[in-house]
Amino acid sequence: MGSTSAHGEGTTGAGLGRRDLIKRSAALGLVVVPSTGFLSACASGGSETTKGPDKAPVTKENPFGVAKGGKLDVVVFKGGYGDDYAKAWEAAFDKKWGTTSSHLGTQEITAKLQPRFNGGNPPDVVDDSGAQQIKLDVLFKGGQLADLTPVLDAPSLDDPSKKVRDMLIPGTVEQGMQGGKFVSVNYVYTVWGLWYSGKLFKEKGWTPPKTWDEFLAVCTQARDAGIGGLAHQGKFPYYINVAIMDLIAKKGGLDSMKAIDNLEPNAFEGNPVALEAVEAVYEVVEKNLLMPGTNGLTHTESQTAWNQYKAAFITSGSWLENEQLKQTPDDFDMQFLPMPVLGGSKLPFEAVRAGAGEPFIVPEKAANKAAGMEFIRSMLSREWSTLFAQQANSLTIVKDGVDPSVQLRPGTKSAVAALKAAGENTFNYRYPDWYSEMDTEIQNASNELMAKRIQPKEWIKRAQAAVNKATQDPNAKNNRRS
Missing domain, CATH: 3.40.190.10 (Periplasmic binding protein-like II)
Structure with missing residues (x-):
């Protein structure tokens, strides 16, 4: 896709x-x-x-x-x-x-x-x-x-x-x-990233976050107001990987992204950036900042709940608006937000996966x-x-x-x-197109992570195993990013 x-x-x-x-x-x-x-x-x-x-x-x-x-x-x-x-x-x-x-x-x-x-x-x-x-x-x-x-x-x-x-x-x-x-x-x-309602944020006085700490703070305010912080399309973990993989690329820069696409032996294991990104997303789970029930929903079910102001944020690509035309209130004011950054990130907040x-x-x-x-x-x-x-x-x-x-x-x-704000600071992964089985295995690990069935270190272990398996693909020698 x-x-x-x-x-x-x-x-x-x-x-x-x-x-x-x-x-x-x-x-x-x-x-x-x-x-x-x-x-x-x-x-x-x-x-x-x-x-x-x-x-x-x-x-x-x-x-x-x-x-x-x-x-x-x-x-x-x-x-x-x-x-x-x-x-x-x-x-x-x-x-x-x-x-x-x-x-x-x-x-x-x-x-x-x-x-x-x-x-x-x-x-x-x-x-x-x-x-x-x-x-x-x-x-x-x-x-x-x-x-x-x-x-x-x-x-x-x-x-x-x-x-x-x-x-x-x-x-x-x-x-x-x-x-x-x-x-x-x-x-x-x-473009992929986070989405929010301009109307809801205006009503609540929330500022769109630029750092991950600010993101968690808005999610906490939402939870305390009886609203979910983050909705995700639980039955399709492709979507939560938008957050995980964006955080890896923005924290570690293009080299961290290319290491994954190029199936490096330390793409995930031995890469502290990857672990920090997974731990950051897992914090949403641990702090009870997920929209209740989101793990069991399809993408359209989660997105519709978000359109009903049951969550502050959702991850998706820019097809979201058209997909949700019938479910989106006229005054919802759908807005896109680049993934907020972890401390010491090599790419700026404005950088987007595109x-x-x-x-x-x-x-x-x-x-x-x-x-x-x-x-x-x-x-x-x-x-x-x-x-x-x-x-x-x-x-x-x-x-x-x-x-x-x-x-x-x-x-x-x-x-x-x-x-336009991102300018030259755009990035995009190739592994989902090149190695579909690896992509599925990483998604499956994310599904387990969001359901609290595995911890971040186990996610890293499973993701690296998927990378190592993909090195056997006969096209791997031709699929290289410089």
């Missing part, structure tokens, strides 16, 4: 319910692990694909040779961003190319698509996100993902003198790499691969980026990708302001 996305399970985000991954980025706790049959089918490539449409001549305007009048098969994760944006895209695409689009919006990505990948007849475009995401590293190892580098090198629809890659926010191409190849377009530019989530892919065996590639190119235009912002209340990886006349909601506006 990211990552990736989380959102919306409904699902899930990393959303998975929602989106991703998160990135969706995504991938939350109760992850559906593809069966051995699926793995072997991926590896063997399944049966022969059905014959695709005839191709048209390749031109600068039609770099992939899309044939007029063909069919386009689109499947998107219907989580926090909904799927109205995709329907708008498909209508625009059909009008331009004379295609006939079929659309499926679902949270059951694995259930709906595993048989199709197995059978060699996958869709042409997939938003592979949510709790039931088919893991990108699994698809890549099975040879199921088309190389999307040609899309990056195609002329931009906004300025044909430039390549598509020149129109993207820096770092987004790296976000879509597996084993050294560009295979997914992580489309939504997401990056591309919600991975879109074109399957290698897509019947209309040319149209799938052109669809992705169209997504990376300002016109389609603005359509997304209007329908999904979120930003994309297209630079200046939203028409200035479009009005943003309070939460999205505050996320944009936070990104």
Whole structure:
């Protein structure tokens, strides 16, 4: 979903319910692990694909040779961003190319698509996100993902003198790499952190905290006022890992983050920064500052309780506002807050985890691969980026990708302001995309931690064991951050 996305399970985000991954980025706790049959089918490539449409001549305007009048098969994760944006895209695409689009919006990505990948007849475009995401590293190892580098090198629809890659926010191409190849377009530019109600804080006279001690103080005031301090999406520990992993990155700097992504032997064990971060989050549990019952709730249940002013804070990515549109009071004034810092942190309070989530892919065996590639190119235009912002209340990886006349909601506006304040101080983890099993094992440890079934030192031990296991992954030698 990211990552990736989380959102919306409904699902899930990393959303998975929602989106991703998160990135969706995504991938939350109760992850559906593809069966051995699926793995072997991926590896063997399944049966022969059905014959695709005839191709048209390749031109600068039609770099992939899309044939007029063909069919386009689109499947998107219907989580926090909904799927109205995709329907708008498909209508625009059909009008331009004379295609006939079929659309499926679902949270059951694995259930709906595993048989199709197995059978060699996958869709042409997939938003592979949510709790039931088919893991990108699994698809890549099975040879199921088309190389999307040609899309990056195609002329931009906004300025044909430039390549598509020149129109993207820096770092987004790296976000879509597996084993050294560009295979997914992580489309939504997401920020992760804490969220609060501007209305509640104004009424209570609380100041948004910048340090962890200030955060605990506000949580304590909330508890004493009969309100939970922190709500978290207990059934999807992806979300509480936003706090843990942000604290590690901000306290230890980018080196602490890269040590985890690069599977270093002291990524967690022997790293005092990691232990301090886990202990800080555990303090919320020990001091009874969690919203009562939050450990047993899904993301949408916790988020709705938070919308009902039953907690001061919640952790999430910037898909939260759109996911909670129906549950959020009109005067709630949703606001984003970077993760407050521990003492002596190397990154400032303003630093935020930000990056591309919600991975879109074109399957290698897509019947209309040319149209799938052109669809992705169209997504990376300002016109389609603005359509997304209007329908999904979120930003994309297209630079200046939203028409200035479009009005943003309070939460999205505050996320944009936070990104501006962060400047160069943004960071993002890669391990959830590269090593999905490691991500799940770390989430499971966090689930135990928040339920007080293990202590911080045991969390560190389990997280390091997950890192050590991931070093056996054949792609580990290619997945390196410098």
